[in-house]
Amino acid sequence: MKLHGYYRSSASYRVRIALNLKQLHADTAYVHLSRNGGEQFTPTFSSLNPQHLLPVLEDGGAVLTQSLAIIEYLDETQAGQKLLPADALGRARVRQLAMVCACDIHPLNNLRVLNYLTGPLALSQEQKNAWYQHWTHLGLAALEAQLASGAHTGMFCHGDTPTLADCCLVPQVYNARRFQCDLALYPTILRIVAHCEALPAFQHAHPDAQPDAE
């Protein structure tokens, strides 16, 4: 397997965590999102993913995109710790928690969107940061409510082993810290993230631990 990623791409970070949790090895191809106008726009990468987005996982002849689809694929085809629960309601809950990050926070705050705010829309850094914090807080507040009241919340988002939901939550919190979001309002999230960050699988997936970190 080969993972095309970038140290600070949080969708790549999700897949790195999943690979580590399942104790799988993937070679890495580094795609720098801003150098040379963005290496995601080279003809070679564009032929792999016409969306010009990371990550991409190559597995044999197959080319997979979209981090959540990749993680579900790994969970279905590879041995190791399961990242989705065995019961349908549990799977629905884990996917739902993952999608709060993957559908409702991250897409609004990734690099291409921030570049549009400060480029074509000519907004100020202050407006950009307010935008970032607005969507982060809306999403994390909802997650906090769901996790704090959820009967299935355990040491991790769902029970006492990490799942797809934790693979998404940890990169989201990493991003929120980079953008100075005040996380004190989210004690359940902070407790879960602390449990995650104590595990080598999460530590080794951290952006700062990647060979392409700057």
Added chain:
Amino acid sequence: MKLHGYYRSSASYRVRIALNLKQLHADTAYVHLSRNGGEQFTPTFSSLNPQHLLPVLEDGGAVLTQSLAIIEYLDETQAGQKLLPADALGRARVRQLAMVCACDIHPLNNLRVLNYLTGPLALSQEQKNAWYQHWTHLGLAALEAQLASGAHTGMFCHGDTPTLADCCLVPQVYNARRFQCDLALYPTILRIVAHCEALPAFQHAHPDAQPDAE
């Protein structure tokens, strides 16, 4: 089962299509997204979904949110036509196509985001429309490339029966048309959507066919 939805919510529209394809009945609760300051903010609805987003599916005592998680849950627990393929690579491809809409187009263009653009950011209608069209075209162009070149593309996004990917594509195209996006660049998408629109399951899920349509 009870579906909390709104005729023009495209995430609700996705679930309506899935229910119809699987020939399932759900009672409907109508949540008007702009009347009375938005009925998604009432205490009753907020207790169901602290994200204040549609749809919500109640099944027995369970409360499910996030349209893609709901559709996967229905597919796993209910009889009827399968909306995810039987093979892992096929499932990955269908999820990936669905997530281009659900993660990379729709979250940037839904009502709360457009309201932020014209409210706090005080952008013009022209800037809002340019934003809308920008993200729609980026996503649809990538989808067109993936669908036009995909060996598994058939009458529908994946093979010759509708899947989760078609449940997402049709509402996205409905939205694109509402916002006057030129779709002539996407012949494969238009061909697939025409096949979908010929089916009663899609026709009966259309916003205009809902009792709460205005």
